[in-house]
Amino acid sequence: MLDDPESRHTLDSGDEDTAVADINASETDAFLSAQTPNQILTHHGLSTQKFNYGIDPRHPNIWLIWLIQVVGMYLIGVATAQPLIGRLTEIYSRRSGLLTTNVLFLLGTIGCGVAPSLSFLIAARTIAGIGAGGIYACSTVINNDLLTERQRGLVGGIINLCYGVFMSLGGLFGGWINDVWGWRMAFLIQIPIILTGIVGVYLFVYVPRSPRPMPSWRRIDFLGAASLIGFLAFMLVGLNLGGNILPWSHPLVLVALPLSAVCLGFFILVESNPKWAPEPIIPLHLVRQKTVLSVGITYFFTHVSAFTIAYYLPVYFQLLGYSTTQAGLRFTPTSISDGISALITGIFLRVTGKFLVMNRVLHLLNIAGAVLFLNLSLDSQYSYYFLALVCAGAGFGGILNVNITSLVASVKREDQALAVSAAFVFRSAGSTLGVTLASTVFQNMLRTNLVRQLAGEDDADRIIRILRENFEAIWTLPESMRELVRDCYMRALWGVFLCVLVTILLGAVASLGIEEKVLRKTMEEPDPLQPPAP
Structure with a gap:
């Protein structure tokens, strides 16, 4: 069974219930966790605004600070859960891990929907982050247990395609629900879907554990x-x-x-x-392996760039005057191309059994997207930033599929779950560092440009403070000043997109350390990493 390395199954082994349940759990997770980045951007700002007026009337725009905390605590929850999943599910079984993380995600989502205060909302988002991060990690680990190396790339591509579709729906759907029924409903409407996933895991994922001489908690x-x-x-x-x-x-x-x-x-x-x-959480000898370390560093830099784009491209759309729903719709090319690229990459891996050539192409595509973002302007046509979004999405989605496939192919079967956990440490750090780095660059460049452009204006300091805290204040300015301020925002965004280009280039360099290995078609093929049987 999946619980023991020596009893792994493939899709051809007849274990169809487990396979269907696994893919169903992954796709359910894709809908629930994939909507999170875009829904955060489309309705969290409004949810924090709803709470702010009872918190501190001296700071009417304190919602921006609370928004950063809501988003940041979710990422902290994800980051702390994912690296622990590999070892804990080795001890307590994959099924227990998947059930537990689904329940945590359910509780966190309910808490967000009924939150009476921002402090409660932040705590609930942390719990939801732990659940969502755990679900993703569990699904990844189970896929690696269940599938051969070539199947893993293809099935991973299918799941990423679902992820991309639902991620694009997340921003649009979340923005529309917020506009029609309010931000609470954007959380509460997820509850039936989460419950469906929990029931599916409970009924179909059965992973018995072999008896151990030592109690589980002592391990x-x-x-x-x-x-x-x-x-x-x-x-x-x-x-x-x-x-x-x-x-x-x-x-x-x-x-x-x-x-x-x-x-x-x-x-x-x-x-x-x-x-x-x-039984260490992350055996350090794995991190010292060339491919594992290269994949980890690539994960780090690609997630820095991806999260920077996800959090600051909406600022560009807002500068163009789009509503939250329209901004969510503009993210669709990225999410769809992300999924399609992952699927095409999976097919390529399944057919050829090799990944280095595809890896190079995908990084070049990612670089092209970053260069296009760097040249965005307020006069850019829709076709231009559509192309930029497609390149960025296709590069990122395919890179993730190649990374995880090359990672698990480079270690022994019994170490695969732990290698994934190690990679998630880099991934989690990159996700949050991307937001922090971009925020620092954006705020500093915005302030510098606003001070220069508004020098000599009456009450300039107060205007600058308001503009940095409340984006919507732009539309209350006189038209001549508004255009100056929009130009300041674009200059700040240029600095952010320059950081994106630099981190993408660093990720491409790190990926050069990934070593080629012909992927096996079946579990029965000898693994060169495994010692020969006596």
Whole structure:
């Protein structure tokens, strides 16, 4: 069964219930977690605005600060859950992990829909992030257990296609629901779908565990798990607060980031000592492997760029005067091309069994998209930024499929789930660092340009503060000043898109370390990484 490396199944082995349930769980997760990035952008700003007026009347635009916290805590939840899934599901079974994370996602989503305050909403988003991150990680691990190396790329492409379709619907659907019924309904309407996924997992995913001589709880690497969570949480909190909500010199930021480094050092110490961690959360010997490390660094930089685009392209659409629903619709090319590219990549992997050539092409496509974004202007035609979105989406979607396929092909079967967990550490760090880096660049460039353009205006400092906190204030300005301010925003976006290009180039360089390996067609083919049977 899936619980033990030596008893893995393929789709050809007749284990159809498990295969159907796995793919169904992955697609359900795709709908639920894929809508999150775009729905955050289309309705979270409004949900925080609804709460702000009872929080601090001295700061009527404090909603922007709360928005950063809502989004950031969701990402922290995702980041802390994903790296732990590999080892914990080895101990307690994949089925238990998938059920638990689905339930957490359900509770978090319900909490968001009924939240009486912003503090409650932030806590609920954290729980939802833990659930969503865990669901994605569990589905990825189960796919690797169930499928051969060539099947994994193809099925991963199919799931990514569903992910892309539902991600495009997430922004549009979320914006439309917000406009018609309010932001709470955008959360509550997901509950029946989540319940369907939970029932499906409970009925069809049955993964028995072999008896172990040691109690399950004693096999958990508590020190490793705690130090890894501490590293990610302190790092993400520090980066999320620093420069966005608090100055970099604030004591909370100055404490969080050094504590993150201390936790990382302790994590490395624990994982290196077999007496402290006989079954480490992430065996360090895996991270030292060339392909695993290259995939991890590629994950890091591609997620920095992808999340930067996801969070700041809506600013461009707003500058053009689009509503939240229209902005969500404009994301459709990225999401659809993401899924189609992943599917085409999966077919290529299935047919050829090789991935290096495709990897190079996809990174070139990603670079082309970044160059197009860098040259966006307020006068750009729809066809121009449509092409930019398609290139960026196609490059990113295909790269993810190649990355995970090359990763699991480079390690032994029993190490695949743990290698995926290791890669998720890089991925999670990149996701949040992308938002932080882009925010720092955007805010600094915006302020510099506004000060220069509005110099000499009456009450310039107050106008600049309002414009940095409340984007909608642009439309209340006189037309001559409005055009100057829009130009300032575009200059700030240029700085953000320059960061996108640089990180995409760094990701492409990191991917050069991924080594080619011919993918096996069946589980019965000898694995060159496995020692020969005695």
